[in-house]
Amino acid sequence: MMSTTARRPLSVALASLLATGALALGTTGARADTLGSMEVAPATGTDTSGITLTTAGPCPEPATNLIVAVKGAGFPAEGQNVVSNSPISTYATAPDGGIAVPLTQTMRDYASTAGFTTLQGRYDFTLTCRAAFGSATYGEFTSPIWFTSDTTYRSTAPAAATTTALAAAPAGPVVQGTAVKLTATLAPAEAGGTVRFLDGTAQIGAPVAVAAGTASLTTSALAVGTHALKAEFTPADPAAYGSSASSALSFTVRIKPPAVVTPAKVTGTVRVGSTVTCAVAFGGATSVKYSWLRDTAVISGATARTRTLVAADHRHKTSCRAVGANSTGSTTSTSPALSVAAGPALRNGTRPSITGTARVGYRQTARPGTWTPAATSYSYVWKRDGRVIRGATRSTYHPTSADRRHQLTVTVTGKRAGYAWGYATSRPVRIG
Structure with missing residues (x-):
């Protein structure tokens, strides 16, 4: 359906503009008067739909050309041209005198050209009536569309947007079996409807009615693991308020500590x-x-x-x-x-021995033998016929005349820190 917005006859409009000095033929000054709206066809579509814009009336003289631009999220602030400077005569005329301008590409194409991928919210088309050359313009026709998702649009304003936020108390992590209260907060608070609480894609309990902008549910059934909790609002009057969903709330349930x-x-x-x-x-x-x-x-x-x-x-x-x-x-x-007590006494493996010429005046040397665990130090006691020789406590001993025709032995003490001492005695040697 083409717009039926009422317009003054073109000659009257031009006369009025000339009388007030607002339009001077031949001027190069740019103008941006709003001439009316445009019809968007189809009224609802997708990001890949072909769109035709039909103005509510013709461009005023002396306009001979038009340009169409689009503004909105993702496009440059000054707008992106979707129809370049083109003669008006190349387009069909609607029954009420409007100009029917089919866009040669889709909104997805225009977004790609602008370098973004997500179409969202309101986008405004502006058709500017202008001269073929120079910067003179003679008014604009405008029309918005709204992308209610990344892929679908509508030409009428959507219901009032809502936002839903989700909180959990306690905030977590919690131990399995803990009662967790989930609270959804809705804005605007006057929006009526219900909230579904979700664990991933699984619904938790029954939908809860919104009261004074909030809806709450308590559950103790969350399993051990990490959950992605969400709240989804469904309006009681979809024409008045839009639906909304919270961001996923990461919530961890843990097993009890050991x-x-x-x-x-x-x-x-x-x-x-x-x-x-x-x-x-x-x-x-x-x-x-x-x-x-x-x-x-x-x-x-x-x-x-x-x-x-x-x-x-x-x-x-x-x-x-x-x-x-x-x-x-x-x-x-x-x-x-x-x-910690001392370790057991060192055990002797190879018995101590005496080396040297077994005669008076010749040095006798004690060999300590081997010990388990290994000894780190030793002490010696020399004996004559089993009796201690006073002062003879070195690893060597020089027999005296008192030792002649007697049996000489050496007793070795194996020592190691942290262990009891071990004792072992050599075989006797007869001194000549």
Whole structure:
């Protein structure tokens, strides 16, 4: 349907303009008088629809050409020409004298030319009546369209836009089974209708009526995991208010933190050289990490469930700390501290021996033998017929006349920090 907007006869309009000095033939000054509206056909369409604009009347003389531009989100602020400077005579005339201008491309094409992809909101077409040359213009016809989605438009103003915001209390993360209150806030607050609460695409409960701009729902049924919660508003009067949906609200539900079933405890023989174990049990833990302490200080690098006690632990207390963790958090259990005893006495493997010429005046040398664990130092006691020789405590000994025709032995003490001492005696040597 073409517009039937009333117009004065062209001659009367021109006479009036000339009388007031508003239009001077031959002037190059630009004008932007609004001459009327344009009909958009089809009235509803898509981003790929062919569109024809029909003005409510003809361009006033002396206009011979026209230009059509479009403005709106994505296009340059000054507008983008969709019909270049073209003679009016190339277009069909509507029954009421209007000019029917078919656009040669679609809105999707024009958006692509302007360098954007999303069509949204209001776009205004302006047809400017003008001369073929110069900058003189003789009025404009205008018409808007509204993209109600990225791909569909309408030529009548849509219902009042609404916005929906979603909040959750508590804000999360929460433990599974926690009661979570979802509240949708609608603007404008006077818009009536219902809100659907969604977990992804699944609806939570029944739609809730909006009251004073809000709608709320409480649920304890959210499963463990990350959820994308949304609120969708449906207006009671779609002609008055548009529908809207909130942004997705990321909401995490976690399993309960691990619980200590059996507290941490150090098991095994607590002495140097022994391997002890951190015994502990958690419920709901997906991993357990260990650390060991000497007195109250954490021992660097000791992170296994078991640990072999070393000399540095002797005369100190040892304990273990276990941390059970899952996706929610962690729980710590620390064992009682136990005193670390010395390790067992060093064991002699190869017996000590005496080397040298077994005669008075010749040096005798003690060989300590081998020990497990390895000794780090030794002490010596020389004996004559099993009795200690006073002062003979070196690794070497020079027999005297008192030793002639007697049996000489050496007792070696193997020593290592953190372990009890070990003792071993050589076979006797008869001194001549």
